[in-house]
Amino acid sequence: MNKGSIDISQQNKVLMLLPGYNCGICGYARCDEFAGALLKSRTQLEKCRFLYQEIFQEDLAKLQEILKETKVIPDEKKIIGVMDNYEADIILKPLHGEESCRETLYPFTREKIKAGEIIRYRPLGCPIIHFAKVLEENHGLITVHLVGPCHRIDSEAEFEYKDIGVCMVGGFQGTIEGKLPRVGETVRFLPYHCMMQKVHSGVVVQLEGRQAIIEGIDLKVWAPPVKGND
Structure with missing residues (x-):
C-alpha cells in the first residue's frame, strides 16, 4: 500500500x-x-x-x-478548487500536445457551425464568456479547444468569431492526474484550464490508460466544501 x-x-x-x-x-x-x-x-x-x-x-x-x-493513515495532498473550496478527486489535464481539455458543447443556436471557426459562448451555469476553436461538428454537437477568454477580451485585438450565445457543456476529454477512477464512476474533477478553478462533477464514460471522457457535466458538486486544512 x-x-x-x-x-x-x-x-x-x-x-x-x-x-x-x-x-x-x-x-x-x-x-x-x-x-x-x-x-x-x-x-x-x-x-x-x-x-x-x-x-x-x-x-x-x-x-x-x-x-x-488501525494505524492512522497519513493524508494525501488534497485537490481543492479556488471557487467554492470543494475537494476534487482528480485534475483533468489536456491530451498530449493540446492546449486545453476538449469540451463537447450542445449549442442552442440553429446557426450552422463549422470546424475551424472561433466561437464565442457562455457555458450554461458559468458566468465567464469563453472563446473556443471548433474541432468538429457531429449531429449538432461540437467539440472545441478553448482559446480564451484571457487573450480574446482585448477590445483592440482584431479577430473574427461567431457568437453562438449560451451552450450546455456535455462532456470533457483529457488526461487524468490523480487516482484513476472506474468507468461509470461519478467523479469530482478540476479542469486544468478552468479560469475560475471551479470543481465540476460528471460520469466517466470512457477510459484508455489515463485518457478519459467525462460526461453529464454539472457545476453543482454534491459534497460539503473543505473547511480549513483539517
Whole structure:
C-alpha cells in the first residue's frame, strides 16, 4: 500500500458496519467518504448520530475496536478548487500536445457551425464568456479547444468569431492526474484550464490508460466544501 493511500478492504470493512444512510449529517456526502475519513483520523465516530442508537450498538463496538487497532493513515495532498473550496478527486489535464481539455458543447443556436471557426459562448451555469476553436461538428454537437477568454477580451485585438450565445457543456476529454477512477464512476474533477478553478462533477464514460471522457457535466458538486486544512 502506497503512503497516503487507504486499504480498500479495510475501508469496506468499516463501511459495512456504518448505518449506510448517506444522510450527510456527519459532514460527508456518503458513508464511504466518512469511512475513509475515520481511517485517516479526520473525523470521529460521534459525528454519526445514528450509530449510537441501540440497534447499532454491536456495530459500534466493532468499529471502535477496528479503529483502535488501525494505524492512522497519513493524508494525501488534497485537490481543492479556488471557487467554492470543494475537494476534487482528480485534475483533468489536456491530451498530449493540446492546449486545453476538449469540451463537447450542445449549442442552442440553429446557426450552422463549422470546424475551424472561433466561437464565442457562455457555458450554461458559468458566468465567464469563453472563446473556443471548433474541432468538429457531429449531429449538432461540437467539440472545441478553448482559446480564451484571457487573450480574446482585448477590445483592440482584431479577430473574427461567431457568437453562438449560451451552450450546455456535455462532456470533457483529457488526461487524468490523480487516482484513476472506474468507468461509470461519478467523479469530482478540476479542469486544468478552468479560469475560475471551479470543481465540476460528471460520469466517466470512457477510459484508455489515463485518457478519459467525462460526461453529464454539472457545476453543482454534491459534497460539503473543505473547511480549513483539517
